[in-house]
Structure formats: structure tokens, C-alpha cells
Amino acid sequence: MTRILHVSDLHLEDGFPGVPWKSFANKRLVGLANLRLLRRRLFAQARQKVDALADFAREQGVDLVVCTGDYTALGTDAEIAYARRVIEPLTHAPQGFFTVPGNHDVYLQDAVRAGWFEKHFGEFLRTDLPEYAVDGPWPQVWLSVDGLALIGVNSARPNPNPTLSNGRIPDAQLDALARILDDERVRDRFIIIATHYAPRLANGQPDRPHHGLENADALLEISCAVQRGVIVHGHVHRRYHVWVAESHLPLCCAGSTTHEGREGLWVFDVEEHRAVATPGRWDQLRYILEPDQAFEIFA
Template sequence: MRFLHCSDVHITEDYFALPLHKLGWRRWVALVELTAGGRAKAYRHAQHTLSAIAREGQAPGVDHFILSGDLTAYALEGEFRAARAALGPLVQQPSRCTVIPGNHDVFTPGAHQSGRFAQHFGHLLESDLPEYRREGAFPFVRLVGEGAAVVGLCSARPLPTPGLSYGTVGPAQLEGLAALLTDPRLDGRAILVVVHHAPRNASDHADGWHHGLRDADALLKLLPGPRFAVLHGHIHQRYHHPATQDRPHLFGAGSSTQAGREGYWLIDVEGGVVVGGTKHSPVL
């Protein structure tokens, strides 16, 4: 079985064509990152690139498409609409597509409180084992074929100020994950856990306190060995830390639509075990 994993596509509106008074102060601060920081230029073609990746996700031999958060630049309604359009027919196929929110998708309290992500992608949060949900839709489970399951977690929460971008899965979701891992319906299946924030950075260390996954160790402890993989984004670097006896595979998808760094993982499962992955670039 084969899974396509991408992340951090950051579909970006033309912010200077929008009424500034409607953006809110958090996005005013973000305008510095968009302009001086170069983010707007880096993601100018993000929608086109995501469309190309989504087409490759529908190719023969790809069993499931996974996007581990940050569909948007700063959680504007138009950005969500454009991300959904870019995914094309995949977005109508929950059996073939898993999408979770990232911190940029809950960038403002308003976006979070209105459930803006769920308005566009909530149908992809349905679970084949709904009895294990503990916090809204999470964790959800998607059974893929006979040999794998995808588990979606949410680590993205509104934070008090721009500049902070850490995440937390939380005890409720971790308890639900621990419970579902004992379900006999998952016996013999590889388990691919999708979360936005990185349990480890590219150097295989814990990420910074202001940016990392606060309960990474508690998550990894539940997932020992090559039967398991954690697929994440957030850190805009593409890397793989192979599984050990005590820890799962870790696949960081990088920023899949960033100009000059476009790409994604194809992750292979055989015999109920994650056997590895290969980096690919989309045909643009």
C-alpha cells in the first residue's frame, strides 16, 4: 500500500486587495511576514502546486492522500475555499483523503470559534471507529484497505499572540488514541498517525518551546516500532527518522508548495508494517 503525504501548503489570499479593518490585528502583524519575510512570494503559486500534488494523489498505486495541516496562510475564508478547490475530486472521497488542521488554520480566535476549517473539511474528519473520539472529531480513524489505518489528531489551538506556534494533542486525545490501539479491528494493520506539530525536528531533537509539540514524548510512547508512523508538518523541512524498537517512523513533509522546495512523501506499507518512504516533486 502507498500513501502520499504533504503538508503546509499555505494557500494565500491577496491581503492588500482586502479591507484592512476586516483582517484583525493578528493578520496586520502577519503582513510583515507576508511582505518583508517573503511568504507571499514563496506561496504565490501554492494553489496550482497543490492541484498538481492532488492529481498525483489520485494516480494508480496511491491508496490514500494525507495533508497534515496549514492549508491556509492565515485562516481566511477565501483561503479555505481555494484549498478545497485545489484538492479537486479528492476532497469528495473520505476513503481516499485525510486532512487535519494546522496552527495557521486556527490563526485567529474567530476562525477557530466559527469552525472555519470544519465548514470546508469537516466531512473528512468522519471516523470508522467513532467511539474513540474524545475532543470533537479527534482522534478519528480511517481504515485503509486490509493493511493500514490512518489516525487523525489535532494539535493546533489558538494561541495568545503571533510568534507563538506550539501545539498540544492533550490528555483526552492521547487517552482515545491509547484506547483505539487496543481495538482488535486494528490488529495486523500499520498505523499512520497524522498530527500537525513535529514530535522531533530535522536534527531528531525536541523542537523549541515556542514552536514544538508540547506532549511529543507522551505521543511517541504509545507508538513503538515500525508498525507505526507519525506524519507531520509545521517544520518546513522534509525528513524521515526511521523507527526504532521504542519509537515510530517520523515523516516531516516540509512545506509542499513553497517555491523551489515543492514536494511530498510516498510512504509504503507492506505486511502491516511501514517499510519506508521516498521523496517526490510534483509535475508542475
Template sequence: MPRCRVGTIVHEHVVLRLAHLSDLHHQIDWRMRPFWSSGWRGAPGRFELHALGRLRRFLGVEQRIARLVDQVLSLAPDRVIVTGDLTALGDQDELRHARALLEPFIAAGLLVVIPGNHDRYADARHAAFEVVFRDLLTSDLPELADEHGYPFVKLVGEQHALVGLDSTRVQGWSHYLVGRLGARQLRALARVLEHPCLERRTVLLLAHHGPAGPSGSFDWNESGLIDADALLRTIRDRRVVLLHGHSHHRYWHRAHGGRPHLIAGGSSTERPGFWEVQVDDHRALQAVAHPLR
């Protein structure tokens, strides 16, 4: 566990280089499984896969992920971020296979992941993602997390921290429509941001659902975070950069008026590509969108 130096004054600026991917939507061959094998929670997702063409949209996704892995590793980033929706329905076999596809990142000690709504669809216990990725979800400040383990904190060097959130705190089929952090997790986030260990660090905050769509305003389809205003109040005027997914469009809203930089990863497999983000501090960053080669 990295040592937390409280009150350290750092004279040398260090740039953190991140690769930001999202919404990979790896899928097993659901045509080989009975419709109700994914349970009542997964039924709308199965309908979307089979009747609305989503299964066809993401055919060949394994090959795209393999190419993404090779391309990202060639850039030698400090960390690789995946902001949720690693799978189609969150079946435990899907999650395990998605993890195997990302194993080169894990073996290199680079991968940081959070869940998305698709990673919960077939999971009645709301825990399969945490079972499969348990070793990657540990926190350097576990005492600040809620009972589900979020927010988790990863201290990186002396100047940066990665903080992961779970925006899938919804009930029943509403996870097909909206995301939610919840008051308890937002209070925990406030405690994290106020902790002396993060006082001089730039925080890279990771969520699946973002607070704004491509237009820059809340959008039910593209962002869908029902407590977006509460999140923005919590991080207003903080040393924060927010990286998120959910929207399959890749966009960057620059910081203004107390609102931090918001960077949407897009779907790295449907619109193949990813962000390369270089962060000095929360004000000084560069982001380049790389198409899949």
C-alpha cells in the same frame, strides 16, 4: 463504514500506498483586504505575510498545487494525506479555495486531511477547518473521539488504519509558536490504540506538529510540539508510523528504541514535492521523496 473484524488473522500481507503532502500554504490575495480584516488573532500572521515576505514566498502556489495533484494522481496511491497548513491564515475563503484545489483527490475518495496552526490563525471559533472539511473528518470509531472529533479513525482494508490528530490545541497567539495535543486528546488516542478493532492493524498516525525536528531531537522551530514526550510515551512500542508536517524540511527518522518511524512531509509547495510511502506494517515500509516535476 468499514466493518471492524475483531481478532481477524490475516495471512496475506497488503501494502498500503500513500502520498504524503503537507504545508501547502494556499493564500488568497491578502493585499486586497484591510489589515485588521483577519482579526486580532490573525494580526501577527498578516505582519509575517506583508512585512516579512511570506506573501512573496508563496506566490504561484495554486499552480504548484495543481501540478502536485496531477503528479500524485499519476502514481495511483491508495490514499493522499495532507498533514495540515493547507492555508496561510485559515480564513474560510482560503480554506474553501484550498479544498477546491484538492477536489480531484476528494472526487476519487483519496483525501485525508488534518488542520495545522496556519489553518487556525484567523479563526476565532477554532472551527472553520472543520466546517469546510467536515465530510472528510468523519470517523469509523466516533465513540472514541473527544468532544472536538479527534482522534478520527479511518479503517483501510483489513490491515491498516489512519488516525488523525489535532495538534493546534493552544490559546491566543501561542499558536504562532507551539503546538499541543492536550491530555484529553492523548487519552483518547490511547483508547484508540487499545481498541480491539485496531489490534492487528498498522496505524498511520497523522499530526501537524511532529515530536522531532530534522536533527532527530525536539526543536522549537521545526517541531514545536510541547507535549511531544507525552505523545511518544503513548505510541511507544505500538504498531504505529507517524506522518507529520510543520517543518518545511522533508525528512524520515527511522524507528528505534521503541520510537516509531517519523516522516515529515516538508512544505510540498515551498520545497516542492511529496513522499510516496508504502507500508506493509509498522516495521516494513519504504518511503521515496518525489520532487515536483
């Protein structure tokens, strides 16, 4: 059995020492005001929770950790460096740490141009099938765990307009994903497709256009090629899972694993003939599983 822990939207932040003021002459000023007014309180314990998460992973015998992005608040170089330091204990799972960025990690063009996410998280961005990498390392594919294929598609992009936080998987990545799912080295495995944005909300409906995944329908259609697997994501700060008519795979949203009062996570136990998803939550000082709310992905 392989046990996978899925977390998301950690939103770590340690103030902005040394960040030049010109970095705020844009959408970050709105983001900073929002952070000071509201977000900072909601994520005040984020660092302690990530430490507790690493304890939880160890105690629960987690083999592999998957994080679906949004490590930061405003995607500055200093924040990404800080987040990378904080998550270090989480990256020690025996089979590794698999990740995709969130929109807050590529908040504005300056972050993308400078490659801050790649600079600090580059060691996790590798693919076992480089022939399909069409957009930097994306889609990234890990085949290192027996019986499992992890596929990350990057749906995060800068949104300079303060009213927008939507995403899109570039068409070239989607085309590559379709070919990956048809590859004989992949198709018989249990497949975890990870991306930041939610293809559907908890009620099975698409997210609002200014917040959602533009080409969610195309992703779901391509995912129909998968026999056994799950789509994991974050961005919506509520933990949920939903089965939708457009895909054979359940969608599992970890929500935000550190958001005060809404902390969520998923644990997937994958065996050859069975896979079970168990949600987890924060319980004052530690994370706990909720086995009474577990469901079978296939059996």
C-alpha cells in the same frame, strides 16, 4: 499493496477579498505584513503545484492522500474556502483524503469559534470508531483500507501571541489514542498516526518551545504500543525522516509540499509483510520520487 501520498503545509492564499478589516486587528496584521514581505513569494506557485500534485497522485497510482494541515496563511473563512476548492482534485484518490488541521487553519479564536475549518473540510472529518472521539471528531480513525489504520490527532490551536506557533494534543485525545492503539480492531494493522506538529526535528531533538509540540514526549511514549507504523506530520518546512529512541516508529515530515525550493512529500507502500517510505520532491514542472532515498519501515 496500498500506496499512500503524504503532503503538508500547502499554504494556499489568494489575497483577502471580502475579508473584513477587523479580522486583521490582531496577530493577522503581523501575519499579513510577513505574508506581503516574504511568504507570498515563497508560495506564489502553490496553486499550480497542488494541481501538479493531483497529476502525480494519479500517475503514481496513489490510493489515499493524507495531508497534515496548514492549507492557508491566516486562517480566514475566505482562505479556507479557497484552499478547499484548490485541493478538490487531490481528494479524488480512490480510498479518500485524510486530514488534520494546522495552526494556520485555526489561526485565531475567531476561526475556532466560527468553525471555519469544519465548515469547509468537515466532509473529511469522520471516524470509524466514534466511541473514542473525545474532542469533536478527534482522534479520528479510518479503518476503511484493508490492513491499515489511519489515526488523526489534532495538535493545532490558535496562538494569538505573535511570537508563538506551538501546539499541543489535548490530554483527552492522547488518552483516547492510547485506548485506540490497544483496540483489537486496530492493533494488528499498519498504523499511520497523523498530526500537524513535529514531535522531533530532523536531528532527533525536540523543536524549540515556542514552535514545537508541547507534549511530544507523551505522544512518542504512547506510540510505543504500535508494532508497525509511522508518524506523519508537517509544520517544519523541511522534508525529513528520523528514527528516535523514544518510539519504534519513524517520524516522516513532508515539510511544506509547496514551499519554493523545499517542496517535499512522502509515498508509503504498505504490504502485509513490508512497508517502504519513498520521499519525493518538486522538479521544475512536476513532482518526482527519489527511490534512491527510500527506506524500509519494516520488512
